[in-house]
Amino acid sequence: MSASSPGPFFLTNTLTRRKEEFKPLRPPHVGLYVCGPTVYSDVHLGNVRSFLTFDVLYRWLTQLGYKVRYVRNITDVGHLVDDVDHGEDKIAKRARLEQLEPMEIVQKYTNGFHDVMRLFNILPPSIEPTATGHLIEQIEMVKRILASGYGYEANGSVYFDVPSFAEKHPYGELSGRKIDELLTNTRDTEGMDEKRSPLDFAIWKKAEPQHLMKWPSPWGEGFPGWHLECSAMSTKYLGQTFDIHGGGMDLKFPHHECEIAQSVAADGQAPVRYWMHGNMLTVNGRKMAKSEGNGFTPEELLTGNHKLLEKGYSAMTVRFFMLQCHYASTLDFSNAAMQASEKGLERLMKAMTLLPKLKASDADEADIAALEQRCHAAMNDDLNTPVMIAELFEAVRIINSVNDGKLNLTTTSIEKLHGLMHTMVHEVLGLRAEAADAKGEDNALDALVGECIRLRVEAKGRKDFATSDAIRDRLAAIGIILKDTKEGTTWERA
RNA sequence: GGUCACGUGGCCGAGGGGCUAGGCAGAGGUCUGCAAAACCUCGUACAGCGGUUCGACUCCGCUCGUGACCUCCA
Structure with a gap:
C-alpha cells in the first residue's frame, strides 16, 4: 500500500441494504466467495460484468493490504433445464446435442471461460473449485441438514424443508421475501410433487437411469441440488462464516437465500457477513441473458460481427466502459456509449505513456497528494470506480499540461503521480495498454x-x-x- | 398479480438538501503554414404533480414510464 492512509473501506451489504464499514473476521485475512459460471455455453458480456465487479473488489482489497483468499467456483453439474421433476441436467443436455461426453463439454467451456477472463484481464481466483470435485463435501452437507431436521428424503431425492426452517430461523432476509407472500405467489399448481411445500428445494436429486452425470449416495444414485455446491465449497475453503460473498443480482433469490438456509441448517450459523450483488448489463433496456438471446460473445464483440454491433471493440474498451458505471447500477450497452469509452480510454492511456517523459521543475502547481486521497476515497466508498475515473481524468489534464510546459511539477510530484497512475490504472482498474501501441x-x-x-x-x-x-x-x-x-x-x- | 429498484443536459453515466462530477459529441478560443493532438472557456440537466424546508434534482406522498426478481440465469 502506498504511504498515504487509505482510510476505512465501506461497501453496500445487500443483507442490510446499507453501506457498512468493512471489517474482516480475521484480519489481515479476507475470505471472498463469488459464484462462478455454469460451464455449458459461452460466457457473454453480462457474465463478464459480474466477474469484473468482483475482480475490482479483489484488487482493491489486495491494495488495502489484505491477504485475500478468493474462491470462485465452476459449476459443472447440477442445474436443471426444465422444471423440477422432468428436469434434465443442462450439461447433459448439451452433451447429447453435441455428441460429447459431459466432462468434455465442461472442459471446453471452462477453457473458454478462462480465455475470456484473461482477455478482460480478470485475475484468477486463489481457488477455483468444481462441483464435481466436491461431491463428498456436498453429500456430507446433505447429511448434516437431514440431521438438523430441516431436510427430508422422498423417493431418492432429498429436499430442504423451507416452512419448518422458517419457523425457527429467518428465511427471505436477503431478498426481502416473506414466506406467506412466497406461498401466495407460487405459480406451481401441480399437486403431484414429492415436495411437501412448493418452497422446498432439492439438495440431492435422484437420477433417472438415462441421466449421464450421477453419483452414488446414501439415497441412491443422483446428483447434488442446485444451491448446495456453493455452500459446501465456501464452508470447506473459507469456513462456516466468512467475510464476503458476491454474485449477480439475479442470484439473490433463490440461490443465495437457499445458501444461507442450508448453512444455517447444517452448521448453525449464518455463512456470510457481507453480501454483495452486482447489477445487470442491459441491451436496449433489457437484461442481457442467454435466455433472451441478446448476448454476444467476446469474439463477436472484438470483430463486431453481430447485428447489435456497429463495429468491433477491444476488451479493454469494454472493461473501461463497465468501470465508468457503478457496479450496483444497471448499465446499458450501446454503440454510442462504447465509442465514447473507446475515445476516453485512448486519452487516458496516451497520458500514461507521457508520464515517464515529463520534465520536472522547481515549482509545484498541482496537489498530487490530494488527488491520491480523492482516488482512495472514491474506491473506499463502495468501489466507486466512476468517480475514481473522473479523478483520473483530472490527472490526465495535469499530465498533458506538464507535457505542454503549461504546468510545473517537481520531480517528487511527478514520481508520486507516476506511481499513483500506475497503481490506479493498471493494478486497481486492471486496464492494460493494448497491442495497438x-x-x-x-x-x-x-x-x-x-x-x-x-x-x-x-x-x-x-x-x-x-x-x-x-x-x-x-x-x-x-x-x-x-x-x-x-x-x-x-x-x-x- | 406480489416484492424491489430506477427515471439526470445530444448520448453514456456520478452525485448528493444550499458548493464543478467525469467521459463522448457540439460551440468558441490558444498554439500551428494548415491540420491533428493538447490546453482554456461554454451549455445552467435532474419524468410529472403535490408536500416538508429559509432552500430539493437530492427527503416524503401520489401519478406516469422503464426494468429486475418471483423459474435456470452474472
Whole structure:
C-alpha cells in the first residue's frame, strides 16, 4: 500500500441494504466467495460484468493490504433445464446435442471461460473449485441438514424443508421475501410433487437411469441440488462464516437465500457477513441473458460481427466502459456509449505513456497528494470506480499540461503521480495498454515512416506545403497519423 | 398479480438538501503554414404533480414510464 492512509473501506451489504464499514473476521485475512459460471455455453458480456465487479473488489482489497483468499467456483453439474421433476441436467443436455461426453463439454467451456477472463484481464481466483470435485463435501452437507431436521428424503431425492426452517430461523432476509407472500405467489399448481411445500428445494436429486452425470449416495444414485455446491465449497475453503460473498443480482433469490438456509441448517450459523450483488448489463433496456438471446460473445464483440454491433471493440474498451458505471447500477450497452469509452480510454492511456517523459521543475502547481486521497476515497466508498475515473481524468489534464510546459511539477510530484497512475490504472482498474501501441516493435516500419517524415520536413523547409500535406494525407490513408509538435513530428497508428 | 429498484443536459453515466462530477459529441478560443493532438472557456440537466424546508434534482406522498426478481440465469 502506498504511504498515504487509505482510510476505512465501506461497501453496500445487500443483507442490510446499507453501506457498512468493512471489517474482516480475521484480519489481515479476507475470505471472498463469488459464484462462478455454469460451464455449458459461452460466457457473454453480462457474465463478464459480474466477474469484473468482483475482480475490482479483489484488487482493491489486495491494495488495502489484505491477504485475500478468493474462491470462485465452476459449476459443472447440477442445474436443471426444465422444471423440477422432468428436469434434465443442462450439461447433459448439451452433451447429447453435441455428441460429447459431459466432462468434455465442461472442459471446453471452462477453457473458454478462462480465455475470456484473461482477455478482460480478470485475475484468477486463489481457488477455483468444481462441483464435481466436491461431491463428498456436498453429500456430507446433505447429511448434516437431514440431521438438523430441516431436510427430508422422498423417493431418492432429498429436499430442504423451507416452512419448518422458517419457523425457527429467518428465511427471505436477503431478498426481502416473506414466506406467506412466497406461498401466495407460487405459480406451481401441480399437486403431484414429492415436495411437501412448493418452497422446498432439492439438495440431492435422484437420477433417472438415462441421466449421464450421477453419483452414488446414501439415497441412491443422483446428483447434488442446485444451491448446495456453493455452500459446501465456501464452508470447506473459507469456513462456516466468512467475510464476503458476491454474485449477480439475479442470484439473490433463490440461490443465495437457499445458501444461507442450508448453512444455517447444517452448521448453525449464518455463512456470510457481507453480501454483495452486482447489477445487470442491459441491451436496449433489457437484461442481457442467454435466455433472451441478446448476448454476444467476446469474439463477436472484438470483430463486431453481430447485428447489435456497429463495429468491433477491444476488451479493454469494454472493461473501461463497465468501470465508468457503478457496479450496483444497471448499465446499458450501446454503440454510442462504447465509442465514447473507446475515445476516453485512448486519452487516458496516451497520458500514461507521457508520464515517464515529463520534465520536472522547481515549482509545484498541482496537489498530487490530494488527488491520491480523492482516488482512495472514491474506491473506499463502495468501489466507486466512476468517480475514481473522473479523478483520473483530472490527472490526465495535469499530465498533458506538464507535457505542454503549461504546468510545473517537481520531480517528487511527478514520481508520486507516476506511481499513483500506475497503481490506479493498471493494478486497481486492471486496464492494460493494448497491442495497438506496440508500433515500435517494427523497426523497419519505424525507419520507413521516419524517412517519409524527413522528406516532409524538407518540403516544409521549402514552403512546399502541397507536397508536405500530400505526404501526410497519403500516410493517413494507410493508417499512419503524423503530428507536428515543437519537438518535431511524431507518428502513431490510427 | 406480489416484492424491489430506477427515471439526470445530444448520448453514456456520478452525485448528493444550499458548493464543478467525469467521459463522448457540439460551440468558441490558444498554439500551428494548415491540420491533428493538447490546453482554456461554454451549455445552467435532474419524468410529472403535490408536500416538508429559509432552500430539493437530492427527503416524503401520489401519478406516469422503464426494468429486475418471483423459474435456470452474472
